[in-house]
Amino acid sequence: MELPKIHSITKKLLVALVGAFLLLFLLFHMTANLFILRHDDGAWYSAFCHFMGTNWVVKIFEVILLGVVALHILLTLWLALTNRLARPTRYHQPQRSKTHTTSKLMAWTGVLIFAFLVMHFCQFYFVKTGWVKGQYMVEVEKLQNEEVNTIMQYSAQNGMEPKDVVAAVENQMAMYADQLAPEQVAEMEANMQSLKNAVPVAEFISKSILEDNLSEDRKWIRHITYEERQMLKEKAPECGVEPDFYYMSRELFHNGIMVLLYLVTFVVLFMHLRHAFPSAFQTLGLNNYKYNTAIEVCGQIYTWIITLGFAAVPILVFLGL
Ligand code: HEM
Numbered sequence: 007m008e009l010p011k012i013h014s015i016t017k018k019l020l021v022a023l024v025g026a027f028l029l030l031f032l033l034f035h036m037t038a039n040l041f042i043l044r045h046d047d048g049a050w051y052s053a054f055c056h057f058m059g060t061n062w063v064v065k066i067f068e069v070i071l072l073g074v075v076a077l078h079i080l081l082t083l084w085l086a087l088t089n090r091l092a093r094p095t096r097y098h099q100p101q102r103s104k105t106h107t108t109s110k111l112m113a114w115t116g117v118l119i120f121a122f123l124v125m126h127f128c129q130f131y132f133v134k135t136g137w138v139k140g141q142y143m144v145e146v147e148k149l150q151n152e153e154v155n156t157i158m159q160y161s162a163q164n165g166m167e168p169k170d171v172v173a174a175v176e177n178q179m180a181m182y183a184d185q186l187a188p189e190q191v192a193e194m195e196a197n198m199q200s201l202k203n204a205v206p207v208a209e210f211i212s213k214s215i216l217e218d219n220l221s222e223d224r225k226w227i228r229h230i231t232y233e234e235r236q237m238l239k240e241k242a243p244e245c246g247v248e249p250d251f252y253y254m255s256r257e258l259f260h261n262g263i264m265v266l267l268y269l270v271t272f273v274v275l276f277m278h279l280r281h282a283f284p285s286a287f288q289t290l291g292l293n294n295y296k297y298n299t300a301i302e303v304c305g306q307i308y309t310w311i312i313t314l315g316f317a318a319v320p321i322l323v324f325l326g327l
Contacts, residue, residue: 021085022289024078025282029308031071032279036315039255043322047222048252052143055251059134079120086113115278122271129258133249141257142230143250146220149211149227149242153204158211168208172201207242210234228253259323268320276313283308 041051058064133140160171179194186194214220214227221228228250230238238247258264283305 018085018289021078021081022286024074024081025286026290027071027074028078029279029283029286032312033308036312039319040315042252042255042319043327048228048250049221049223051252051255052221052226052250056248059248060246075123079116082113082116111277112281115274118274119271119278122267122274125267130249130251130254133254139232141228141250141254142232142235142247143221143226143228144230144238144245144247145225146211146227147225148245149207149238151204151242153200154208154211157201157204157208161208161212168205168212172198172205175201203241206237210238255319256323259320262324265320265324269317272313272317275316276309279309279312280305 038051038054041054044050058068128138130140132138157168157171160166161168164171166174176198179198183191183194211227219227219229230247230250235247238245259268284301287301
């Protein structure tokens with residue numbers, strides 16, 4: 007089998023550039039995750055996720071990031087495969103060089119991180135794309151249009167259910183319908199339809215207030231189920247209902263098995279990064295004997311910060327701190 011020819015050094019350079027981008031992403035992701043540890047009812051983390059989910063520059067970055075992750079995997083697989091094809095018969099003597107062991111380890115830790123990412127995306131990212139069910143939240147203000155407010159006001163003033171308010175309005179209108187011109191009847195029917203559409207939304211807001219699903223600052227309705235999200239998407243398409251990553255993360259790390267799985271991944275990530283950091287510098291030609299120690303030390307510091315920073319979240323949440 008022959009693979010398309012790209013100079014091995016070009017491939018290595020691409021892997022290093024892409025890897026360097028991922029090193030920066032991990033630092034950013036880890037720092038943002040620390041907001042989960044704040045006991046602020048998710049105010050900071052949700053605001054961050056909201057920004058990340060709605061800002062178009064971030065959305066472009068996200069596409070680039072996912073492309074870069076895929077490219078990193080493909081390039082490393084390709085490098086490994088070309089190396090293997092270049093020497094189809096194995097060495098008789100097992101290789102004992104340090105480089106051989108670390109690069110073999112890179113392949114295995116890479117595979118494990120990929121497996122983690124599949125699980126991780128099913129737990130979080132695919133909730134955002136709507137492929138997996140999760141918990142959601144929505145800004146109260148975005149749900150409150152004229153119809154919803156009218157129904158809620160009437161319902162509160164008269165102690166009536168939202169649907170009864172609309173039924174009463176419909177009865178009133180039916181009494182006058184024969185005195186109106188056809189175009190006025192058509193307008194009335196259109197208004198009636200918007201009021202009917204607003205009923206489930208008004209019911210949803212009332213229920214959320216009653217069940218105390220509002221955030222501390224009363225800005226967000228939280229703990230929204232998948233079915234409620236579907237209803238909101240249909241009846242109030244502009245409301246921008248989004249995943250509640252703060253509660254989803256906290257809930258996930260109340261599960262000991264998940265905490266363990268994440269911690270094992272962080273150990274694997276530690277091993278992967280320990281090699282990746284200096285290796286990226288070396289391939290990009292940014293190392294020389296003068297800076298080697300500095301690069302090694304920075305690599306150590308970076309790897310420990312990333313690993314401990316990521317690990318702090320599941321451990322502290324699990325311990326209820
Ligand atoms: C405590 C550990 C972690 C938590 C709580 C966490 C949480 C999250 C959440 C909530 C999202 C969705 C954010 C959004 O799309 O707006 C996400 C996305 C993502 N995570 Fe993590 N994560 C953790 C560790 C990791 C690790 C170790 C990696 C890489 C090895 C990673 C890679 C990613 C990637 C590539 C995405 C998709 C890109 C993005 O949406 O930003 N995560 N993570």
